[in-house]
């Protein structure tokens with residue numbers, strides 16, 4: 534079976550590097566928020582080209598902390614997409630703010646600026662832009678839109694490690710960006726981890742307190758924060774795995790290009806090609822098919838695992854049925870959720886695996 538992720542097939546040298554890093558941490562006798570975290574924070578700031586990074590417990594907390602550091606809370610509206618991980622919207626709720634869902638573009642599954650515009654009210658404080666599937670696109674238009682409306686642009690970069698537009702990295706376009714290092718992400722820890730990135734020293738200072746109970750100096754708590762500290766062991770693992778990220782990302786892009794060149798089944802639609810090679814890091818390679826369930830079953834029989842990102846748009850989640858949204862509805866998101874399918878596209882796939890996936894997709898016939 535060609536899996537969506539295959540950690541057991543990672544290079545032995547990477548495994549050895551991680552074991553050595555674990556030894557280093559255990560030998561240090563220091564386990565939470567220490568030198569390993571600081572070193573990784575510095576390295577990730579370099580990767581993103583930002584001045585501040587704050588390691589936190591996970592990607593969802595990074596979003597919540599970014600919102601709270603910007604004083605976005607009760608009564609404030611944050612516009613985002615219904616086609617995202619549940620965590621994106623849950624983080625807005627956890628900050629006490631009101632999520633408002635705008636529709637997506639069919640060609641990319643990314644937030645539609647026209648729909649965002651229809652969602653703006655007096656209470657809008659931010660657009661939370663999700664770089665879905667690893668794509669950064671149309672950034673200048675979102676920056677300009679937010680500036681014109683006097684609202685913040687915040688980036689959900691959980692799927693967009695190393696993704697770039699005009700030479701700049703995801704997370705450096707808005708006032709703050711949130712990364713997740715959940716195991717399946719392009720840079721994944723063997724556990725939970727996340728980081729907030731920003732060029733704003735005040736946001737950074739506030740986030741640094743918020744992640745640690747709102748503590749300023751030891752045992753002094755000027756504000757009520759959360760416990761979302763990054764472990765030394767996860768930071769050390771991330772530092773090690775970061776040395777492989779460029780190579781792994783380039784492999785994802787090569788696989789994606791092979792899919793683009795090779796998939797020619799008329800009943801399978803590909804998303805639009807990226808603005809540039811660097812603008813899509815292919816966290817997921819997603820296609821649309823009207824007979825999605827049949828395609829998924831066909832691929833399973835041909836030895837290809839697939840997943841659906843995501844089967845329910847956020848406003849169809851039982852806990853979010855009354856969520857605020859574009860007054861014209863969210864038809865494109867609903868259509869995408871009903872037809873999208875993610876093909877395996879991870880760095881451990883061999884050329885033969887890639888060809889197997891292409892051939893299997895091309896052999897699919899509508900009943």
Ligand SMILES: *Cc1c(COP(=O)(O)O)cnc(C)c1O
Pocket residue numbers: 591592593594617618620621663689691692713714715725726727
């Ligand atoms: C994974 C993910 C998150 C949440 O990250 P966690 O580390 O799992 O909390 C948020 N947004 C998007 C788009 C994601 O893919």
